[in-house]
Amino acid sequence: MNHPLTREQQFDLYYFMQLNRQLEDRMVRLFRQNKIVGGLYSSLGQEAISVGTAYALENRDWLAPMIRNIGALLVKGFKPRDIFTQHMAKYTSPTLGKDGTSHFGDLKVRHTVSPISMLGDLIPVMTGVAMAGRYLGQKIVSLTWIGDGGSSTGAFHEGLVFAAQQRAALVLILENNQWAYSTPVSRQTPVKDLAERARGYGIQSRIVDGNDVLAVYDNTKGAVEEARAGRGPVLIEVKTMRMKGHAQHDPAEYVPKEMFDYWKARDPLALYEKYLTESKIWDAKTKSEIDARIERELDVEQKFAEESPLPPPELAAQGVYCEGGCHNITADWQRPKKELTPPHCSVEAAWQVEGYGDLDKAAGDAKQAAVSATTGNGSKLSKLAGKPPVKVAARPPAKASVKTEDASPAVPRVPFGRGPKDKAFRRASQDKTGRR
Amino acid sequence: MAPVTMLEGIRQAIFEEMDRDPAVVALGEDIGVYGGAFKVTEGLLAKFGPERVIDAPIAETAIVGAACGMSYLGLRPVVEMQFIDFIACCFNQVTNFVAKSHYRWGAPVPLVLRGPSGGGVHGGPFHSANPEMYFVHTPGLKVVYPSTAHDAKGLLKSAIRDNNPVLFFEHKFLYRRIKEELPEGEFTEPLGKAAVRREGRDLTIISYAAMMYPALEAAEELAKEGIEAEVIDLRTLLPLDRETIINSVKKTNKLLIVHEDTRTGGIAGEIAALVCEGAFEDLDGPIARVTALDTPTPYSPPLEEFFLPNASKIVAAARELARY
Numbered sequence: 195m196n197h198p199l200t201r202e203q204q205f206d207l208y209y210f211m212q213l214n215r216q217l218e219d220r221m222v223r224l225f226r227q228n229k230i231v232g233g234l235y236s237s238l239g240q241e242a243i244s245v246g247t248a249y250a251l252e253n254r255d256w257l258a259p260m261i262r263n264i265g266a267l268l269v270k271g272f273k274p275r276d277i278f279t280q281h282m283a284k285y286t287s288p289t290l291g292k293d294g295t296s297h298f299g300d301l302k303v304r305h306t307v308s309p310i311s312m313l314g315d316l317i318p319v320m321t322g323v324a325m326a327g328r329y330l331g332q333k334i335v336s337l338t339w340i341g342d343g344g345s346s347t348g349a350f351h352e353g354l355v356f357a358a359q360q361r362a363a364l365v366l367i368l369e370n371n372q373w374a375y376s377t378p379v380s381r382q383t384p385v386k387d388l389a390e391r392a393r394g395y396g397i398q399s400r401i402v403d404g405n406d407v408l409a410v411y412d413n414t415k416g417a418v419e420e421a422r423a424g425r426g427p428v429l430i431e432v433k434t435m436r437m438k439g440h441a442q443h444d445p446a447e448y449v450p451k452e453m454f455d456y457w458k459a460r461d462p463l464a465l466y467e468k469y470l471t472e473s474k475i476w477d478a479k480t481k482s483e484i485d486a487r488i489e490r491e492l493d494v495e496q497k498f499a500e501e502s503p504l505p506p507p508e509l510a511a512q513g514v515y516c517e518g519g520c521h522n523i524t525a526d527w528q529r530p531k532k533e534l535t536p537p538h539c540s541v542e543a544a545w546q547v548e549g550y551g552d553l554d555k556a557a558g559d560a561k562q563a564a565v566s567a568t569t570g571n572g573s574k575l576s577k578l579a580g581k582p583p584v585k586v587a588a589r590p591p592a593k594a595s596v597k598t599e600d601a602s603p604a605v606p607r608v609p610f611g612r613g614p615k616d617k618a619f620r621r622a623s624q625d626k627t628g629r630r
Numbered sequence: 631m632a633p634v635t636m637l638e639g640i641r642q643a644i645f646e647e648m649d650r651d652p653a654v655v656a657l658g659e660d661i662g663v664y665g666g667a668f669k670v671t672e673g674l675l676a677k678f679g680p681e682r683v684i685d686a687p688i689a690e691t692a693i694v695g696a697a698c699g700m701s702y703l704g705l706r707p708v709v710e711m712q713f714i715d716f717i718a719c720c721f722n723q724v725t726n727f728v729a730k731s732h733y734r735w736g737a738p739v740p741l742v743l744r745g746p747s748g749g750g751v752h753g754g755p756f757h758s759a760n761p762e763m764y765f766v767h768t769p770g771l772k773v774v775y776p777s778t779a780h781d782a783k784g785l786l787k788s789a790i791r792d793n794n795p796v797l798f799f800e801h802k803f804l805y806r807r808i809k810e811e812l813p814e815g816e817f818t819e820p821l822g823k824a825a826v827r828r829e830g831r832d833l834t835i836i837s838y839a840a841m842m843y844p845a846l847e848a849a850e851e852l853a854k855e856g857i858e859a860e861v862i863d864l865r866t867l868l869p870l871d872r873e874t875i876i877n878s879v880k881k882t883n884k885l886l887i888v889h890e891d892t893r894t895g896g897i898a899g900e901i902a903a904l905v906c907e908g909a910f911e912d913l914d915g916p917i918a919r920v921t922a923l924d925t926p927t928p929y930s931p932p933l934e935e936f937f938l939p940n941a942s943k944i945v946a947a948a949r950e951l952a953r954y
Contacts, residue, residue: 293734301702301737308735310726318692319727322699322707329655329681330703349691349722356692360684514769516738516793523740523793525653525704534652539679 195408197250197415204475205484207407210245211463213488214265217274220496221281225442229500231283232294237262239405239437240371242462243339245269246410247367247430250418251337256323258307258316258338259296262369262436266339267296271304274492278499286498291505292513305334313344317353317366324362324421331529335421337365337414343374345388354395354427363421365414366429369404371436376448389431397427404434405462408469434462633809636776639783640744640800641670642812644708647790648678654790655700657684657693658710667712668746668805690719694743698728701741706790711745714799715759728795729770739795744786746802747775748840748890749922749938753802754929760839760891760922765797766868766900772821773868775799777842779810781865784819792821801840808843824871826878830860833884833951836875836901838864841890841939848944857952859886867897875901876908883914884951888944893921915954920947 199207218236225234237244244265248257251270259266264277272288279287280294288298289308299308307323309316320336327334340350345368357364368388372379385391392399398420402413410432417428435457439446470476513520532538634642648654656674658666662685665672675683686693690711697707711717717724724743731737749758765771772794776782782800789796827842828849837845842863849859860878864871879885885905887898898919905917920939928934 289735298735299737307699307702308731308737310730312722312726315691315695315723315727318689318695318723319699319702321692322696323702324699325684325696326700326703326705329700329705332703336699349695352687352689352692353695355687355689356696359687360696513736514733515772516732516740521736521738521793523704523706523738531652534679534682536649536677539682540677541675541679 195412197412199408199411201475203249204470205480207245207249207411208463208466208470208476208481209484209488210249210265210269211241211407211466212485213268213274213491214241214244215463216488216492217268217277218264220492221278222442224278224282224496230281230442232281234281234442235261235295235440236436236438236442237264239457239461240369240434241265242407242410242466243367243369243404243432243434246407247337247339247365247414247432250411250414251335254305254332254334255418256305256307256320256327256334256336258299258309258320258323258336260309260313260316260339260341260344260369261296262341262371263339264296267306270306272300272306274495275498278496279502282499282502283504284499284502285505285509286502290509292509307338312347312349314340314347314349314353316340317350317364318356321353321357321360321362321364321427324357324364325360326525328363329534330525330527332526333422333528335363335365335418337367337418339367339369341374342368342370342372342379342388343377343382345391346374346382354392354397354429357427358395358397361424361426363424364427365417365421366427367414368429368431369434370431371404371434372453373436373440373446373449375440375444376446387431389429392429395427395429397429398425399429399431402430402432404432405457405460405465407462407466435460631811631814633811634779635806635809636779636782636800637668637670637805639779639812640786641672643783643786643790644671644674645677646816647706647708647787648674648682651706652682653704654706654708655682655684656708656710657686657697659686659688659693659712661685661710666710668802670800671710690716691723694720694723695727697741697743698723698731698739701739702737706740706742708742708744708790711743713753713757713759714745714747714761715756717743717745717761717797721764724765724771724795724797725768729768731770732794733770738793740793742786742789742796742798744789744798744800746805747799748801748803749927749934750803750840750890752929752931752934753927755926758927758934760799760889762797762799762867763891763895763897766897770795771868772796772866773799774821774866775801775839776865777801777804777839777863779808780812781819781825781863783812784817785821785865787818788821791818796821799839803840819865822866822869822871824865824874825863826860826874827863828859828861830858830882832858832882833886833948834860834862834875834878834882835886835888835944835948836862836864836878837888838867839890841888844939844941844944845888847941848948851941851945852948852952855949857948859948864897870897870900870904872904872908875904879905879909880912883912884954885913886918886920886944886948886951888920888939890922890938892924893919894924896921915951918947918951920944 244263248266248269283291299306316338320338323336389399389401661671662675662683697709700707731739902917
């Protein structure tokens with residue numbers, strides 16, 4: 195590991211993964227007792243990702259969970275009661291019952307942005323978080339998750355385009371759990387490793403075993419360091435398996451049984467326990483102490499949630515707008531405002547276009563194009579452009595290689611909206627040739 | 631002070647607010663080096679630098695999403711849509727992420743989304759939109775649509791200082807066609823307040839944005855016939871200034887609503903319901919409306935002219951109403 199963990203930290207990882215699993219296990223029971231108001235989405239088998247990635251962040255860093263990232267919220271400092279009450283639509287929940295599941299956040303202390311159900315939208319938002327952090331001099335990193343399914347959205351694409359352009363300190367965890375509701379990755383895209391998409395955005399990427407919490411942590415930590423150093427966004431594809439249906443109502447009968455069997459044998463929590471035991475990092479006593487602590491905590495937290503009231507109905511009408519001083523919006527400036535105030539922030543407004551205006555270089559490039567045309571490596575267009583360099587020297591090289599019109603007057607001009615296969619057009623050009 | 635255009639009023643508001651508060655930043659397509667498609671942000675980059683004036687890729691969802699994220703850290707982004715028609719590309723970010731944020735989890739989103747809107751300039755179906763009602767129907771947003779240089783400046787300054795997401799529509803027909811002297815020094819106009827542009831006793835004409843001018847022209851025409859129309863400029867569509875509307879109807883007992891937006895689902899319907907709830911017994915005639923047709927905005931001048939309301943269409947409707 196590039197980022198070694200202390201013994202205590204390794205216990206932490208176990209604690210949060212087990213807490214995540216036990217908490218969700220209790221919620222399944224609550225769901226069956228009709229005490230969960232809406233849907234319940236399981237992260238069974240994906241706990242190593244939520245915990246390992248969030249554990250790589252510092253307190254000042256920002257995250258935005260998806261529906262299966264309850265473990266990340268626990269690492270970030272939210273309490274199990276927050277999760278229980280959110281699912282049970284209680285007045286004591288972080289959103290007072292206005293939204294459910296992992297749809298909550300905290301701007302001031304835990305730096306967590308609430309997700310929405312529309313996939314991909316967090317990527318631009320967390321790009322903005324990273325941009326604002328840099329603007330304010332905070333040296334923060336923002337991290338969010340997306341599924342294999344969510345990586346098909348336009349927001350995913352736009353978000354990464356913008357993050358890359360801004361070199362934003364964004365770490366995106368692409369949680370490939372192989373199923374977008376009922377659709378396997380192979381039916382979504384011919385791309386095998388979704389991390390490959392990073393190349394198209396010009397950003398770094400990594401592929402990690404999502405069931406190995408230490409690998410997840412180590413790689414995320416590395417990515418966070420890269421991002422914080424200003425080297426731009428990092429995409430990490432973590433390969434894993436969704437061990438339940440899309441939500442509680444879905445028995446996932448579309449998943450081959452062998453696939454579940456294969457991944458069950460690779461359960462992230464069991465793998466990690468085995469590692470801790472075989473590496474003699476803990477003994478049976480430590481494990482049972484941690485397990486007992488989790489049980490105790492969850493007992494208290496669940497009781498609190500179950501005994502909490504539902505919200506008063508009139509609350510529905512409140513809080514649409516931020517009015518009357520309900521929030522005092524201030525930024526946490528960690529650099530002098532003066533740097534961003536005129537005249538200190540002024541610059542000359544001009545883009546630098548790479549390679550433009552270098553006449554000698556342009557001539558050289560044109561020669562190159564001519565050579566490649568004769569050796570047969572160039573396209574038809576570059577063959578057409580293979581004219582003496584003198585003629586194209588005054589143009590930027592990019593244009594020189596696609597300059598076709600004056601290079602080839604013999605090619606008839608295709609009228610707008612008509613192709614050479616168009617009968618009328620073919621006849622017209624034949625007529626012309628005939629007249630000549 | 632020399633009279634300035636509405637475009638200049640908007641420009642001044644952005645410059646002054648960015649000068650006043652380093653938390654104000656600008657994002658958009660071609661707003662920096664180029665100064666914006668309509669040159670609203672010309673000179674902004676030279677004065678405030680690339681950290682505060684961000685030229686973004688053509689990715690409306692990314693731009694609005696990023697602005698939302700920036701606002702969570704206490705910044706006040708001012709986003710330009712190159713044409714307001716393109717707000718459809720980021721509809722989800724605006725209506726689901728931004729608008730619901732404060733209600734759902736108490737996170738205010740102090741951003742302004744502004745851009746050139748409206749027809750009458752032969753922009754065709756994709757450069758003439760009045761998409762305000764999609765957003766008037768979205769709780770959590772505020773929607774402003776000014777008609778004068780003074781209001782544009784004063785309302786935009788208020789919008790930037792507001793703690794809520796504000797959609798600020800700038801009618802491009804008015805950008806350079808109207809001029810007025812602005813007061814020297816600092817001034818703002820409050821959001822959510824309509825303005826009575828002309829007092830009258832016989833009927834009320836409610837409108838906003840570019841349609842204010844044919845509405846006022848129609849009122850002058852009607853005055854020649856002895857019909858005195860009161861003309862109200864809504865200025866803010868969300869929240870609506872219910873009080874000013876009801877008071878005027880109670881005074882004139884007749885109401886005509888004019889908007890450049892298409893007819894079905896336009897704000898006229900909402901105002902009609904509001905008046906029925908608050909002043910039904912004061913009405914002496916049916917609530918009338920003059921609006922654009924229920925079609926996309928057509929390109930060719932005679933088609934667009936037929937599509938849009940104008941002074942003579944307003945006069946005809948008002949005459950009819952006055953007969954009650």
